[in-house]
Amino acid sequence: MPTAREALLRSALAALAERPWSAIRMVDVASGAGVSRQTLYNEFGGKDGLARALMRRETDRYLRGVERLLGERAAAADRLVAVAEWTVGEARARPLLRALLTGCWGEWFPAPPAVRETTAASGVPAQRRADAGPPGTADLVALVRDRSAAALRQDQRDPGQRDPGQRDPGQRDPAQRDPSRGGSSRSDPGRRDQARHDQGRRDPDQRDHGQRAYDRDELLYRCELAVRLALAHLIAPGAESVGPLVRTAVTAPLRVPPRAPLSAPSPRAGAR
Numbered sequence: 001m002p003t004a005r006e007a008l009l010r011s012a013l014a015a016l017a018e019r020p021w022s023a024i025r026m027v028d029v030a031s032g033a034g035v036s037r038q039t040l041y042n043e044f045g046g047k048d049g050l051a052r053a054l055m056r057r058e059t060d061r062y063l064r065g066v067e068r069l070l071g072e073r074a075a076a077a078d079r080l081v082a083v084a085e086w087t088v089g090e091a092r093a094r095p096l097l098r099a100l101l102t103g104c105w106g107e108w109f110p111a112p113p114a115v116r117e118t119t120a121a122s123g124v125p126a127q128r129r130a131d132a133g134p135p136g137t138a139d140l141v142a143l144v145r146d147r148s149a150a151a152l153r154q155d156q157r158d159p160g161q162r163d164p165g166q167r168d169p170g171q172r173d174p175a176q177r178d179p180s181r182g183g184s185s186r187s188d189p190g191r192r193d194q195a196r197h198d199q200g201r202r203d204p205d206q207r208d209h210g211q212r213a214y215d216r217d218e219l220l221y222r223c224e225l226a227v228r229l230a231l232a233h234l235i236a237p238g239a240e241s242v243g244p245l246v247r248t249a250v251t252a253p254l255r256v257p258p259r260a261p262l263s264a265p266s267p268r269a270g271a272r
Contacts, residue, residue, distance in 0.1 A: 003125065007033035009057050010051055016096070020108045045131075051112035053130040059140065066144055070151035077251050080148060080223065084230035084246040087144075091234050091257065101231055103137040124159045131132050136222065141227050148223035149216075161258055222250045 002010065010034035013025045030037040037094060046052040069082045091098040096109055104113040115131045122128050135143060226246045233242040 004033065004035050004039055005053075005124075007035065008040055008043060009051070012054055012095075012149060016109060018055075021110065022107070026050075042122055044127060048112045049122070049127060049131060051109075052086050052115075052133065054096060055100060055112070055128060055134040056130040058094065059100060059134045062087075062090065062097055063143060064102075064145070066070060066147060067151075070148060076152045076155060079151070079248055080246050080250050081243045081246050082227040083144070083148065084226050085241065086232075087227070087230040089232050098234065100134060101137065101140060102235060104235075141224065141231070144227045145224040147227070149219050152219060154224070218254065221254075225249050 008029060011029045012024070014032060015029060024047075026040055029050070030040045033040075039048070044053055054183060065086060066083055070079050072079060072082070074082070082108060086099070091101050098159050099109060099111075115145050122131060134140075147201060226249065227248050230242055233245070238245070
């Protein structure tokens with residue numbers, strides 16, 4: 001049996017699927033959950049508190065789904081593609097999640113106001129967490145990026161989890177030169193030999209530290225790029241699914257040094 005709080009959240013989501021938030025009455029939400037209106041106010045404090053709780057519920061549900069996909073036994077690129085495709089599908093089916101991911105709020109469900117500093121904290125722990133507000137669009141992208149990178153780094157520590165025939169995001173071809181150092185070692189044998197000579201003269205600890213930092217940044221870059229491509233496809237769908245685009249983005253050699261986080265903001269409907 002769901003708790004009264006969960007029943008109220010389900011009732012509110014069901015009502016939101018049929019009419020805009022401004023037309024939803026608290027008495028109807030309570031009736032749909034089979035509880036009194038006073039129980040609703042005890043749990044959420046009011047309509048704005050209920051809206052914040054809905055946003056927190058959708059955020060938590062989405063992040064659990066991301067973690068489930070990242071935990072599957074599959075190649076790293078396959079999991080990033082799965083997260084991107086699932087994100088697009090879920091956001092299209094769940095308008096509230098779409099608004100959270102893109103920051104595109106509207107009359108159907110406007111972004112609820114933050115809790116006033118003078119308002120007393122709720123006595124319900126779950127509501128205090130909801131009243132703190134869900135992560136913003138950029139923060140939500142960063143959460144997915146960091147979870148993705150953490151899951152893939154774990155694979156690098158445990159090679160038995162990976163597909164040995166596929167190079168993971170952040171793992172460069174040994175023949176590929178670090179783009180941040182300019183030039184192409186493959187196209188110029190003399191430059192390649194000089195690069196090896198110079199590398200041998202460097203402090204090994206410094207060289208290893210620099211390589212680890214580069215690999216970390218590349219992994220974060222590719223993980224964030226996968227999420228942002230999914231959001232861009234959600235705002236302005238292309239002719240094909242997002243999967244092939246993400247797969248290319250997370251496996252193709254980088255032409256420039258990675259930057260993580262990306263400097264571009266998340267796509268919004270008005271910028272498409």
